[in-house]
Amino acid sequence: MAAPKTRSAAKRPTRTSTASARASTASARASTASAAPAVPAWHVAPDRTKAWKRLTALARKGRSMDLRKAFAKDRTRGTAFSTEALGIHLDYSKNLIDRATMDALFALAAECGVEKHRKAMFAGEAINLTENRAVLHVALRAPKGAVIKVDGRNIVPDVHEVLGRMERFADAVRSGRWRGHTGKRIRTVVNIGIGGSDLGPVMAYEALKDFSERAIECRYVSNIDGEDFYEKTRDLDPAETLFVVSSKTFTTIETMTNAQTARAWALKCLKSPAAVAKHFVAVSTNAAEVAKFGIDTDNMFGFWDWVGGRYSMDSAIGLSTMVAIGPANFRELLAGFHDMDEHFRTAPARRNLPFLLALIGLWNRDFLGCETVAVLPYCQYLHRLSAYLQQLEMESNGKRVQLDGTPCRWQTSPVIWGEPGTNGQHAFYQMIHQGTSPVPCDLIAFAQPLHAVGSKEGGEHHDILLANILAQGEALAFGKTPAEVRAEGTPAWLVPHRTFPGNRPTNTMLIERLSPRMLGRIIALYEHKVFVQGSIWRVNSFDQWGVELGKVLAKRIIPELSGTAPSRAAHDSSTNALIARYRAWRGR
Numbered sequence: 001m002a003a004p005k006t007r008s009a010a011k012r013p014t015r016t017s018t019a020s021a022r023a024s025t026a027s028a029r030a031s032t033a034s035a036a037p038a039v040p041a042w043h044v045a046p047d048r049t050k051a052w053k054r055l056t057a058l059a060r061k062g063r064s065m066d067l068r069k070a071f072a073k074d075r076t077r078g079t080a081f082s083t084e085a086l087g088i089h090l091d092y093s094k095n096l097i098d099r100a101t102m103d104a105l106f107a108l109a110a111e112c113g114v115e116k117h118r119k120a121m122f123a124g125e126a127i128n129l130t131e132n133r134a135v136l137h138v139a140l141r142a143p144k145g146a147v148i149k150v151d152g153r154n155i156v157p158d159v160h161e162v163l164g165r166m167e168r169f170a171d172a173v174r175s176g177r178w179r180g181h182t183g184k185r186i187r188t189v190v191n192i193g194i195g196g197s198d199l200g201p202v203m204a205y206e207a208l209k210d211f212s213e214r215a216i217e218c219r220y221v222s223n224i225d226g227e228d229f230y231e232k233t234r235d236l237d238p239a240e241t242l243f244v245v246s247s248k249t250f251t252t253i254e255t256m257t258n259a260q261t262a263r264a265w266a267l268k269c270l271k272s273p274a275a276v277a278k279h280f281v282a283v284s285t286n287a288a289e290v291a292k293f294g295i296d297t298d299n300m301f302g303f304w305d306w307v308g309g310r311y312s313m314d315s316a317i318g319l320s321t322m323v324a325i326g327p328a329n330f331r332e333l334l335a336g337f338h339d340m341d342e343h344f345r346t347a348p349a350r351r352n353l354p355f356l357l358a359l360i361g362l363w364n365r366d367f368l369g370c371e372t373v374a375v376l377p378y379c380q381y382l383h384r385l386s387a388y389l390q391q392l393e394m395e396s397n398g399k400r401v402q403l404d405g406t407p408c409r410w411q412t413s414p415v416i417w418g419e420p421g422t423n424g425q426h427a428f429y430q431m432i433h434q435g436t437s438p439v440p441c442d443l444i445a446f447a448q449p450l451h452a453v454g455s456k457e458g459g460e461h462h463d464i465l466l467a468n469i470l471a472q473g474e475a476l477a478f479g480k481t482p483a484e485v486r487a488e489g490t491p492a493w494l495v496p497h498r499t500f501p502g503n504r505p506t507n508t509m510l511i512e513r514l515s516p517r518m519l520g521r522i523i524a525l526y527e528h529k530v531f532v533q534g535s536i537w538r539v540n541s542f543d544q545w546g547v548e549l550g551k552v553l554a555k556r557i558i559p560e561l562s563g564t565a566p567s568r569a570a571h572d573s574s575t576n577a578l579i580a581r582y583r584a585w586r587g588r
């Protein structure tokens with residue numbers, strides 16, 4: 001196999017100042033090299049390892065494992081399969097695993113070179129092979145004095161220069177020093193962005209609402225569906241509204257269309273084009289397009305092509321988050337990310353939270369055949385966490401070819417989904433308890449409430465909430481046998497309906513308290529979980545070619561729908577008929 005890629009192959013990061021932020025015209029750029037990039041020799045395919053074979057043999061036992069018996073046999077199981085770091089207590093004992101399984105999973109990670117891959121990422125090597133890019137979201141939260149070099153250049157000062165500019169801007173908006181065109185204070189910040197330029201900021205805004213400046217509201221417009229823009233702006237005064245146009249490329253059709261609509265909406269009221277400078281700022285890597293849009297590049301906050309969209313919520317893409325929670329809290333958020341980076345980089349695999357989550361997930365996916373994972377935070381503030389993780393995991397590892405382009409002979413990303421508890425219990429948990437497909441769950445809860453609502457007599461809300469998450473873990477693992485159901489006097493015909501099979505895998509994460517720092521730790525935990533899994537699956541977790549085709553086809557169809565081009569009936573019979581129906585109903 002070819003030799004590992006050397007650091008010199010990594011793209012140089014661009015300078016951070018807005019003036020020098022490099023233009024990028026495509027949302028995803030292929031390496032221009034005509035030859036396929038070399039995959040490091042240590043990056044072996046998982047099914048070529050001894051551990052994979054061992055795990056395949058163990059899977060038979062795993063599939064028929066009885067958690068009641070396992071817990072009865074080993075009284076220490078609960079603590080033996082638990083670990084704690086950075087205020088996060090992870091209990092993975094209610095999975096269909098035993099010591100032999102865990103040994104084999106750790107051996108798999110070792111044989112697949114995960115630690116070498118991790119080292120390559122932290123060293124700034126171009127591990128995003130198909131785009132020939134370094135993957136350095138860890139540099140976004142590196143402390144000021146740290147040194148992370150790409151091609152011999154330390155990029156940490158660049159990161160802190162942008163952070164400094166963001167802080168001055170956020171302070172000015174929060175304090176009221178930044179005024180709108182007519183002299184009014186900014187009351188609403190509207191972030192316009194989509195995908196990686198939206199999901200992280202929305203999730204963080206909702207998660208950290210309790211830490212936010214309530215006098216300024218943040219709203220998020222992402223969808224090309226005009227109803228999104230309409231609903232988010234219908235009650236706003238343009239004179240008090242600031243738009244943050246967030247787009248790495250500044251070419252994304254949804255974001256640019258919404259941004260043009262926003263400019264027209266604002267200028268209709270504010271009249272003068274000079275108002276744009278006071279009501280629009282940009283977060284992008286593309287200074288040329290930002291200037292073309294009419295935003296002064298002094299009001300642009302840059303980032304770099306070594307930050308993937310779905311890994312960018314702690315870059316300038318988090319500008320709305322910083323305005324909401326303030327620079328000090330944003331620094332705490334970054335410190336939390338960095339805490340987890342360090343834990344991931346240095347903790348032994350057996351006590352390493354991202355390794356553990358990744359390996360358990362891989363066991364469930366590849367050896368027990370689970371096709372989906374439910375992320376169930378028992379915390380209303382985290383109600384957008386599952387949507388955020390859906391992109392992080394599915395866009396990163398939803399791949400069918402290996403780094404060298406050959407097909408994966410194993411399963412990769414499961415479907416990620418979920419809603420906060422206890423709401424989900426009254427909706428879809430039925431299927432998780434008694435359906436035909438097992439759904440491993442990540443149950444997440446915080447020990448300390450941010451607001452201890454409710455009297456002791458009536459039961460404090462938080463105790464009831466926590467009792468529910470623990471009860472669900474118990475019920476899913478241990479179920480209810482037919483004998484137990486019968487013993488309750490249930491008529492025989494009803495027994496099968498009231499029986500719970502149990503042995504449904506869960507991870508429980510009991511976390512000290514939600515804070516900006518803790519949110520950073522949680523998100524970095526999942527980022528690195530994705531890294532470990534992608535590394536073992538031998539896919540590129542940092543590209544997203546799968547989103548390209550639909551974009552190209554949509555561009556071709558737009559003029560056919562709008563009537564600016566004749567309907568050429570050039571598609572398949574299904575698409576042709578749908579276009580014709582649309583045009584007829586729109587009177588075109």
Ligand code: G6Q
Pocket residue numbers: 027194195196197246247248249250251252255308309310311395544
């Ligand atoms: C994320 C993806 C994708 C991207 C959006 C928005 O990893 O690349 O979700 O973030 O397509 O792209 P722009 O920020 O360039 O508008």
